Amino acid sequence: MDSKHITGVRTVSIPVDNQDDALRFYTSLGFSVLRDGPTPTGRWIELAPGSANVLLTLQPAAEGIVRGAIGIRFTSDDVEAAHAAMAAEGIDVDDILLWPGVPPMFAFRDPDGNAFSITGTTVSG
Structure with a gap:
């Protein structure tokens, strides 16, 4: 595989039990909400800490996540x-x-x- 196919990191997903509660927590830390839309398993929520070089998503946690x-x-x-x-x-x-x-x-x-x-x-x- 040619290493030029991967050009960076877009998002890092954080597993959360309740997306509304998690969104309140992270916005209270000063994170900006860039996107918040429905998906088949919940919502696609993208947050940016500071300059938004890397985005975070609040992803519904899979059962048994450690x-x-x-x-x-x-x-x-x-x-x-x-x-x-x-x-x-x-x-x-x-x-x-x-x-x-x-x-x-x-x-x-x-x-x-x-x-x-x-x-x-x-x-x-």
Whole structure:
């Protein structure tokens, strides 16, 4: 297969139990809704965090889906402010990790138990 057939990543799908609840959660984090239309199994919801280089979809979860591992790392120019704001909203967040030579980061979970990371755009000292 010619590697030129794959040219990028369009979306990353997040399995959710209730698309309405998930949509409220992600828009409360500042994600923009780009599309929200019906499909045979629910809705096609595309969201954009920030500049929309990669889009997220809120996909109805298949039965027995396992959640928990961090597979998506979002970025922030101010990890401490993002952490404080999310904690104030009652979002399940871990402590900020500060390792020399590595951007600051912390994990958080959405209401469906999907785990993510917010990673800084600059390296800590």
